[in-house]
Structures are given as C-alpha cells and as structure tokens.
Amino acid sequence: MSETGFPTLSSIERLTRRELILDRLRSSVASGELPPGTHLGETELSSSLGVSRGTLREALRHLEEEGLLSRDARGRLSVRVVSLAEVRDIFDVRFALESFAAEVACSSPALPAIVERLRAALARLEAAEREDVPARIDADLAFHEEICAASGNATLVESWRRVSGLARVAILAAGRETAVANMSAARHEPIVDAIASGDASLARAVLREHSAAARDLVAQRMAEEDASEAR
Known part of the structure; x- marks a missing residue:
C-alpha cells in the first residue's frame, strides 16, 4: 500500500x-x-x-x-482426486444451494431482472458450445453461479463457489465427453423457464432433475473408468 x-x-x-x-x-x-x-x-x-x-x-x-x-x-x-462418494456429495450440496436460491428468486420483486440475467448467462453457455471444454465448463459454472446470485445472499454465493471448485474436478474426472454432454444450453433452458414462471416448487423440481442427471452421469462414468483401470 x-x-x-x-x-x-x-x-x-x-x-x-x-x-x-x-x-x-x-x-x-x-x-x-x-x-x-x-x-x-x-x-x-x-x-x-x-x-x-x-x-x-x-x-x-x-x-x-x-x-x-x-x-x-x-x-x-x-x-485433487475425488471419490465417487464425494461426487455425490458435491452435486447434492450444489442442488441444495441452487434450489434455495431459485426459490428466493421466484418470490423476488426483481424477478424480471433476474430472468434477464439468467437468459444472458444461457446465451453465453450456448455460445460456448463452439469453444473448447475449459471454456464450456466456465460458462456452465457461470450460469449456475448466476442462479445463486439471484438469492441476493453473499454467504450462499461464497459457499457455492467453494463447492464449484470440487465440481470442476469431478466433471473432469468423468472425462471430456461427459462434460460436454452435461453442458448444453438446451439442458439448462428449462431451469430459466421454471424460475421465470415464479413457481418455486416447479423451479426446485426442475433443478432436482437437472442436478440428479448430471450427478448420476458423472458418477457412472467415473465408476466405469475405475472398473476399466482395475482390469
């Protein structure tokens, strides 16, 4: 100084x-x-x-x-090397944080502005589909961070950021093909639509389905990789 x-x-x-x-x-x-x-x-x-x-x-x-x-x-x-158990924990914690943020956003008077920012993040995610895997991961994580930011809760966002580093490792551990499969804009658009509807229960359900599908795919690919290396 x-x-x-x-x-x-x-x-x-x-x-x-x-x-x-x-x-x-x-x-x-x-x-x-x-x-x-x-x-x-x-x-x-x-x-x-x-x-x-x-x-x-x-x-x-x-x-x-x-x-x-x-x-x-x-x-x-x-x-960092993550285990299958950690992968499940990571995605479950992310879901808990993001679903809470989505519920808060649905009842927020600033919902139109929140949806506008989410659609902008979705557009960046779609544009990243023409980029390399690291850029796509960045765009995917940025989209999910935008959901957390919609809560207006700085502690929640900071907690999500700590988990996101582990999520990045888990995604990479499952392989590039799995990463690409999980990061299409089409998979994320229903999340924005659900939040835009203002229906907190719908937003939570859509996020649960999205998170569970990503978690299960990553866990499956990691298990297959572990089995292959054990032979």
Missing part, C-alpha cells in the same frame, strides 16, 4: 500476474493437461511459468482453497 492508502503499482502488477497464473493453472486442470493426482512442484512450475515462487505460491494457495488442489501429509500439492 502507498501512503495514500491505494495499492502501489507493484502490488497491482503482482495481483495481475497471480490472476494470470490462476487462469493458466485452471485451464491446465480443465483441459486435462494436469490430470487428477498430478504433483505440482513449486520450483519446476515457477520456472516454466516465468513467475516468482512467491506469486506462484499465492496462486496455488487460492486453488487449494477452491478445492482444485489438495495437500498430502508431507505438505505436497497435487491436483
């Missing part, structure tokens, strides 16, 4: 570098370039990314808080 209380140029540059590294590492995890279980050594990473170990350490700490990375008993970081 400078004497005026504003961030100094060097601190802004450091934050910018950290954000760039965060985006790069997230993309590497999302693309499968860094698959689950990959050990992340600070020395090698800082050299390959061209940043200081301090900046890299800040980025890695952030990704650990998001749930994308995990630390073993020796303090070594690696890309």
Whole structure:
C-alpha cells in the first residue's frame, strides 16, 4: 500500500500476474493437461511459468482453497482426486444451494431482472458450445453461479463457489465427453423457464432433475473408468 492508502503499482502488477497464473493453472486442470493426482512442484512450475515462487505460491494457495488442489501429509500439492462418494456429495450440496436460491428468486420483486440475467448467462453457455471444454465448463459454472446470485445472499454465493471448485474436478474426472454432454444450453433452458414462471416448487423440481442427471452421469462414468483401470 502507498501512503495514500491505494495499492502501489507493484502490488497491482503482482495481483495481475497471480490472476494470470490462476487462469493458466485452471485451464491446465480443465483441459486435462494436469490430470487428477498430478504433483505440482513449486520450483519446476515457477520456472516454466516465468513467475516468482512467491506469486506462484499465492496462486496455488487460492486453488487449494477452491478445492482444485489438495495437500498430502508431507505438505505436497497435487491436483485433487475425488471419490465417487464425494461426487455425490458435491452435486447434492450444489442442488441444495441452487434450489434455495431459485426459490428466493421466484418470490423476488426483481424477478424480471433476474430472468434477464439468467437468459444472458444461457446465451453465453450456448455460445460456448463452439469453444473448447475449459471454456464450456466456465460458462456452465457461470450460469449456475448466476442462479445463486439471484438469492441476493453473499454467504450462499461464497459457499457455492467453494463447492464449484470440487465440481470442476469431478466433471473432469468423468472425462471430456461427459462434460460436454452435461453442458448444453438446451439442458439448462428449462431451469430459466421454471424460475421465470415464479413457481418455486416447479423451479426446485426442475433443478432436482437437472442436478440428479448430471450427478448420476458423472458418477457412472467415473465408476466405469475405475472398473476399466482395475482390469
């Protein structure tokens, strides 16, 4: 901080570098370039990314808080590996948060504006269908975060963001084809329509069906992958 209380140029540059590294590492995890279980050594990473170990350490700490990375008993970081049980828990918690947010949105006087933002997020999700898998995952998560934002509850949104990091890992663990199958705009449009109707029970039911289908598909593909590796 400078004497005026504003961030100094060097601190802004450091934050910018950290954000760039965060985006790069997230993309590497999302693309499968860094698959689950990959050990992340600070020395090698800082050299390959061209940043200081301090900046890299800040980025890695952030990704650990998001749930994308995990630390073993020796303090070594690696890309998070999720179990089938965790996958079910992750999707169930997401449903609980999103369905509550949708119910709040349905009774909100700001519902027309909420629906407008959801339709904009839906349009971005549709546009992302022409992009790569990491971009599609980003658009999908952004759509679901918009549902949570409709609640006006900052704590709920923050809780959802923590779970979303684990959801990203679970989606990737199930494979790219599964990710693509779950992220079409057509699968998400009924959610917007249900919320737009103002019927909280309908919105909850549509979200339950959407979440359960995604959860079961991811769990099925992960189980198939585990069975294949066990042979």
